[in-house]
Amino acid sequence: MASNSIKNKSWMSVKEVGLIHFFVVLCVIISLAVGCAQKGESGAAASQVRATDARGVEIVLPRHAERVVVLFEPFVDEMYMLGAGDKLVGIPQQVYQNSSSYYYLSQLDPRIAKKSIATPTFGGRSTHVEKVISLQADLAIVYEYDIETIAQLEGLDIPVFVVSSKDKAHIYDELINVGKLIGKKERAEDIVNYVNNAIEKIGSEVETVKKSVYYGWSKGRVFSTSGRGSLVDLAIQVAGAVNACPLEMEAPNVSAESIYKWNPDMIVLWNSDVEDVYRLAELAALPAVVNKQVFAMEPTFFFDPHTVKFLLFAKQLRHWGYQDYTTDQDFKDALQEIVDFLYEKKMSIE
Template identity: 55%
Template sequence: MKFKNLLITSLCAVLIILQSCNNPTASGSKGTSSNKQITATDSRGKIISLPHEAMRIVVLYNALVDDVYMLQAGDKIAGIPQQVYEMEDTYSFLSRLDSRIRNKSIPTPTFGGQSGNAESIVGLKPDLVLTFSTDEDNISQLENLGIPVFTFSSLNDEKILEELKNVGKLLGKQKRAEEITGYVSSEVKKMRASRETSPKKIYYAWSKGRIMSTSGKGSLIDMAITLSGAQNACPVPVEAPNISAETMYKWNPDLIILWNSKLSDVYSLKELAALPAVKNKQVFVMSPSFPYDPHTVKFMLFAKQLRHWCMPEYTQEMLDEDVKEAFEVMYGKKGLI
């Protein structure tokens, strides 16, 4: 009986060993699923790990939707912000890349504004959600539900490039990400090495008519202004200071740049009527805004548009040619703009 029990035990052990050798998930075996794990670090410094490249993603901010289409991963999108359909220039351009955008058939799991509906997001069964690091409530809710969230910060040029490369890994588009970031890095290097500089000071006003809200030293906009070769009129090292008309006169910018605002938002302000930039009609609207979104790698084009406004020698024709070339590289297609 003892011999029989020993024989049975030995046979079981052999079967377990054989099964382990043939099991693709066994530790140490080649081609294991653990070897297929894809990892990338997001803006929080958190390592996001997926068992395979993301196949269904929900994107909660417009700029990040743009990033996904640049990576040629639009087919993976399962949900987008409602604003993609509402912003005319964004909708018009992305409609040319995806018939689902054109037909407005991609779900929009948002309440309106940038507020995401966690229940609706979960219902779309994403294996990855893309959002900004400031979207703390959604991040916490979704991660508590076991949904991986990759966050962006877009703090500066280095972060934008790094974050695009990292999300490219998770989407199985690492080569595309390298192509885009390599090109943008090269263009930025040329701009910084250029002797084209201007003593002009630029005041940047926030969107939706918030003329007395600007971007200070160390901000993303400050980086783009500096890259253009001009100077940020705001000397305050604060991300988003609110100022008075008296402060505007004290800073005395040469140009005022508007984003998603109207010229009348400035020209109708009686308290700014005597400001030299206003009197000299040196107020410009970054419109259409889509080609110059500074929260994406197009911060480089934002800076080039500023350079054109500050330096007449960098002509409209030169800017148009640069934008055309950049779009061909960024989206991997010709004739988009």
Template identity: 50%
Template sequence: MKIKNWGITCLSAVILIVQSCNNPKSSNQKETSSNISVSATDSRGKTITLPHEAKRIVVLYNALVDDVYMLQAGEKIVGIPQQIYEMEDTYHFLSRLDDRIKNKSIATPTFGGQSSNAESIVGLKPDLVLTFNTDEDNINQIENLGIPVFTFSSLNDEKILDELKNVGKLLGKQKRAEEITGYVSEEVKKMRTSHEASPKKIYYAWSKGRIMSTSGKGSLIDMAITLSGAQNACPVPVEAPNISAETLYKWNPDLIILWNSKLSDVYSLKELTALPAVKNKQVFVMSPSFPYDPHTVKFMLFAKQLRHWCMPSYTQEQLDQDVKKAFEIIYGKKGLI
């Protein structure tokens, strides 16, 4: 009987060993699943494939840093533009999401401005770099060093939403990206069904006092103006035309909107003193600019701010409520604004 029992025990042990080999522990299965390759298509139409979700990323433009925090993937960032620390409203907000921003401890692999230092980027050992597709020289240099680059275009609302969903795949935040883009898409639909019969004309002036530089038909700003229910005063199908004061009088906008400029940049121009929008004090500054960055899904809030200035029926109270709700959803956290 003892020999028989011993044999049964040995057989049972062998079976258990075989089963353990064929059925690894759940923790091992979980570890394996986290290393599954991920792919996404960027603004160039290029498919970026990583052996696993990105764990260390360098971001070369401010708006894209914002995107990463919306996706709640800020802990993956190892490099950002120097401007994040220099732009007061951006720095103040992102400091509330990440102590490393607050302490200015995240590396800034830049020479200054938008120029990046490839050597510094390599030293940060990223497995992914995020940038705009206009940054061709840097993109080529970084990719030639064997570092994957995902590019954005932010050409219009559809591209902004699509690019956020795609980068969400690479960061392991696909579900989060779907939550954000789903909400924004619904808000955009609502806005497009509630336009004024006689839309006001808006002239948009570029930042840093470049009053005679604007955004034409088909541009990102043109999309946001149209979404607001207004009309772009610039009828030219050019991305960034420079115009004369005479042309601005000809277009005769109802409102002038400034971005990172001062009211005095307009009111001090003698050649514009007789322009109706100037005489009627219909010049507005989008300030602080961070909540309304049109290069992100906040193009929706940019449009809502324009709507408030154009349509008295859309009150400041309603705008404030909409901005508060939007921030809770796109950042996934209450009390940020």
């Protein structure tokens, strides 16, 4: 009996040891599984890229975007400045319709020349959402006023980065934040630093008398202008001049009487012809018109104030107003140097 009791106790001990061993192994397996899961989550989090858009919304991508749809024409241009034109799978139809943009971007990308990059837009800013979906984009870059498009794309789980280009700070921030999302952050920072240094150099050349400049909108809309706080106002200030329009408005429509009252030293046009001003009987007696101080930014591609090329706009305006280069060729050489940096490629400004 004693012997059987000892054997029974010994058997129970073995059973208990077995159970303990089982639970120990189970705990180790669970710990390893949890550890691997946490490591996987940590690895996934480490590979994520984050950036904040014009709305203050944080966009989070699992990795750098490789397929990008841009629905705001000026940012197509900036994608090429970032050296990321190859990531474009969709662009606005206007890129092909705008002869200046089409000509110069064709020099940067044979797909533009062949018009082979998809255009998921109808015209203006109307977007064919189904076509955007078919492009399997990792990221869509959309103008802030395209509210319906933004809502539709985000409702379909397509990451949307919203741009405004409303002032210098936004142009810089949007360039750098898109750079983060597409793996071009360092290049974006280099561009911003370059432009800032150029602006500081212009600012060091202080004029005792600031010339006043009236800006006439594109497509011959001479009586539409850009007020204080606008992008054109920014370029005028960078040039060392002052905006003749004193109104704190983005795009006011004004009368001939107002322009006579402001009496600008110069009239500057973008995507318009000087004859759009000279043929107006209402402005025939305006001193700037009489003195042939009406200028048009040509070619328009290089002077788009919605991008960091507001620097080129400012330099051209300054040269017209203050003749800070000895000859026109010296000025063109200076512009060419900036263009070569912005596109990292020789592209004639003629």
